[in-house]
Amino acid sequence: MPLPQGHLWGVSDFTFLKVAAILGVLSVVVAGVVRFRLRRGHPPTRPLHPYEVAYLTGGGRHAIAAVLLSLRLDGAIRADHPGGDLRVTGERRSANTPLDEIVHEAIRSREARTVAGVTAHEAVQEAIKGLRDGLVRQGMIMDERGRRLARLAAVPVFLVCGVSMARLAWYIAEHKWFDGPSVPFGGVLAVPLVIALLVVYALVQGGTEKTRAVKAALNDTRQRHGHLDPRVFPAWSTYGTPAAAMGVALFGTAALMSIDPMFSQAAGLGRLMQMAGAASSSGGIGYSGPSCSSSASVCSSSGCSGGSSCGSSCGSSCGSSCGSGGS
Structure with missing residues (x-):
């Protein structure tokens, strides 16, 4: 016995499903191509600051963990038991x-x-937003225009899904599940179609706003600064605070426990890193480069050229703008 078919809106169910599937696949492909191009990015114009790397590997919480450890190593803060009270x-x-x-x-x-x-x-939070804005300028994160275009490119996908579900809802409103005509089988097939389109779209799009240039930038840093891997027992006191911050940025909890386990446990930095996500435990990148830059939102407000606190770690990338208090 043939399965019942509907002809809602003057179109048979299977014709509708065929057209919806074709349009849905095309929409997903277009959205994927658009996002692929928008996520191209470009190589950074300078070495990334440790806090920027921390943001790229684990988000704002990861960057804050690196900041707190830097302040601790500076002798500027402590954490009192119980509760990790910071002073x-x-x-x-x-x-x-x-x-x-x-x-x-x-x-x-x-x-x-x-x-x-x-x-x-x-x-x-505003400062973390400024940090993120600096990464946008460095080609590491999609700008607002790119994110808006990516959202617009996804509209056709959701339109196809919305129309498909509207057709099924129309059937449900007109039919009775138990004591009347059943919903046509072809109409019910809208559900797996919509699920399949959304799954494929999610796989194609991904959930990150980072550009593809991030991977190359971090790989380059990994090749140049692998000496801070906690597994090789770095001499943190010799490398200094910027190196320790980068160690936290890219080795996560392992670096924290290697550098200052008592403060990390008292302040609860381990929990903060866990909240930052699995990326916070990624490894392979050390740091011995500049600690500020003229174009970085983390550049020293006190300047590089005139202050001993910045020292030689600023390097030539700071320039005169940082010396005058760049942003």
């Missing part, structure tokens, strides 16, 4: 970026008393 113990020295300054001041003012408080602090 200021001195002034900043090598941790001299605007993000360091904002986090330090949030703790000093007691507006942020714990790691969770620092993460939720409005000024810190």
Whole structure:
């Protein structure tokens, strides 16, 4: 006995499904191509700052963990048991970026008393947004225009899914499930069609806003700075605070426990890294490069050329803009 077919809107179910499948696949392909091109990015114009690398590997929480450790190594903060209560113990020295300054001041003012408080602090969140904006300029993250175009490219996919589900809903409204005509089998097939389209779209699109240039940039850093892998027992006191920050940025909890396990446990940095995601435990990248740049949002507000706190770690990439307090 043949399965019942509907002819809603003057189109048979299987004709509708065939057209919807073709349009859906084409829409997914177009959306994928558009996003692929938008995510191309470009190589960074300078070595990435440790906090920028931390953001790329684990997001804003990962960057905050690197900041807190830098302040700790500077002797600027401590964490008291119980509860990881953060307190200021001195002034900043090598941790001299605007993000360091904002986090330090949030703790000093007691507006942020714990790691969770620092993460939720409005000024810190604004500083993290500035960090992200710097990564947009460096070709590491899609800009707002690119994200908007990517969303618009996905509209046809959702239109096909919406029309397919509207057709099924129409059938359900007109038919009775138990004591009347059953919903045509062809109409029910809209459900697996929509699920398949959404799954394929999710696989094609991915959930990240990072560009493809990120992988090459991090691989390059990995090749140049592999000496900070906690497995080779780096001499953190010799390498200095910027190196320790980069170690945290790209080796996650392993670096934290290698550098200052007592502070990490007292402050709850391990939990913060877990919240940052699995990417925070990725390894293979060390750091011994510049700690600020004229185009980085993490550039020192106190300047490179005139302050001893920046020292030789700034390198030539800072330029005169950083010396005048670049942003």
